[in-house]
Amino acid sequence: METGFGHADDIAISVRGLTKIFGTRKVVDGFDMEVKKGAIYGFLGPNGSGKTTTIRMMCGLLTPDAGEGHCLGLDIVKQSREIKKRVGYMTQKFSLYEDLTIAENLDFVARMFDMPNRKQQVLDAVRDLGLEGRAHQLAGTLSGGWKQRLALAACMIHAPDLLLLDEPTAGVDPKARRDFWDEIRRLSAKGVTVLVSTHYMDEAVQCDHIAYIAYGKKLIDGAASEIPGQIGLHTFVVTGPDLTPLEERLKQDAAAGQVIRFGAELHVSGTDKAALEALAKRETAHGSHEWRAKKAGLEEAFIYLMAGARDNFGAELEVVS
Numbered sequence: 001m002e003t004g005f006g007h008a009d010d011i012a013i014s015v016r017g018l019t020k021i022f023g024t025r026k027v028v029d030g031f032d033m034e035v036k037k038g039a040i041y042g043f044l045g046p047n048g049s050g051k052t053t054t055i056r057m058m059c060g061l062l063t064p065d066a067g068e069g070h071c072l073g074l075d076i077v078k079q080s081r082e083i084k085k086r087v088g089y090m091t092q093k094f095s096l097y098e099d100l101t102i103a104e105n106l107d108f109v110a111r112m113f114d115m116p117n118r119k120q121q122v123l124d125a126v127r128d129l130g131l132e133g134r135a136h137q138l139a140g141t142l143s144g145g146w147k148q149r150l151a152l153a154a155c156m157i158h159a160p161d162l163l164l165l166d167e168p169t170a171g172v173d174p175k176a177r178r179d180f181w182d183e184i185r186r187l188s189a190k191g192v193t194v195l196v197s198t199h200y201m202d203e204a205v206q207c208d209h210i211a212y213i214a215y216g217k218k219l220i221d222g223a224a225s226e227i228p229g230q231i232g233l234h235t236f237v238v239t240g241p242d243l244t245p246l247e248e249r250l251k252q253d254a255a256a257g258q259v260i261r262f263g264a265e266l267h268v269s270g271t272d273k274a275a276l277e278a279l280a281k282r283e284t285a286h287g288s289h290e291w292r293a294k295k296a297g298l299e300e301a302f303i304y305l306m307a308g309a310r311d312n313f314g315a316e317l318e319v320v321s
């Protein structure tokens with residue numbers, strides 16, 4: 001039911017015009033967004049484009065210089081303390097204490113949140129992790145994947161409604177990554193809203209919504225399945241013998257736009273549909289490869305966006321006097 005700006009029952013976050021100025025640089029400029037409860041929202045963009053600053057403002061962790069909004073039904077400026085209690089924050093670095101045990105780490109976080117029934121919550125968390133027998137093992141001796149599971153358990157111990165993840169699976173093996181995302185999807189299904197800041201494709205493809213930010217401005221925002229369409233990206237899949245020389249040649253051809261190798265296929269993508277179709281026709285007539293049009297996917301869109309993205313730590317940001 002729509003009950004006004006920022007208060008609809010199924011909306012976790014609703015912000016308008018968020019702006020942040022550091023020194024003389026406007027690093028976030030007029031950011032609007034609505035995030036549904038239980039959504040997994042990926043934030044993509046070059047280094048320094050303002051993703052972290054934006055996410056922090058959306059959750060009351062940083063006060064905007066302009067703009068307004070609600071997070072979990074609370075005002076992001078006036079009720080930031082209340083919001084903070086309902087947010088879990090997992091950064092890409094393992095932020096627990098390596099020389100404390102698994103149980104001591106969880107207990108430490110539970111104390112920080114001043115949780116009633118702390119001992120039981122820690123026992124439950126250890127059990128949910130499947131680490132009953134290892135509660136007294138030092139966290140520093142865990143493998144990368146287990147450290148990450150522990151970090152997630154720690155930031156969920158106070159049962160937050162909103163989870164912030166900053167490149168959460170950087171440096172962990174593929175199996176641990178899959179397990180991690182299975183767990184995130186379980187949380188999302190229970191109504192936990194998840195905001196993810198990432199540079200990695202395999203993290204981006206786990207998100208059901210994507211926002212692309214450059215130079216402090218939101219350029220693209222929508223359901224993951226709509227992103228290639230929003231960019232206007234068209235793709236041909238090329239198969240056949242000896243793909244490598246063809247790949248090299250196409251990479252020099254402006255009409256080919258973006259050429260990516262996916263195993264035994266080349267995916268040739270661009271925004272100029274006519275140029276791409278003409279190229280496919282030419283190549284099919286003269287070459288020994290099959291060219292087949294395909295709906296561009298998030299993988300192609302991600303690479304397209306990130307390839308066009310230079311670091312934003314430069315002077316292009318609007319300077320305010």
Ligand SMILES: Nc1ncnc2c1ncn2[C@@H]1O[C@H](COP(=O)(O)OP(=O)(O)OP(=O)(O)O)[C@@H](O)[C@H]1O
Binds near residue numbers: 022047052054197312
């Ligand atoms: N506390 C601060 N004081 C001054 N400048 C800051 C501060 N925090 C961030 N910035 C600057 O604001 C800009 C946006 O930074 P932000 O961390 O939001 O970008 P990001 O997109 O999250 O980058 P990355 O992908 O590298 O994490 C950068 O130019 C950064 O140097």
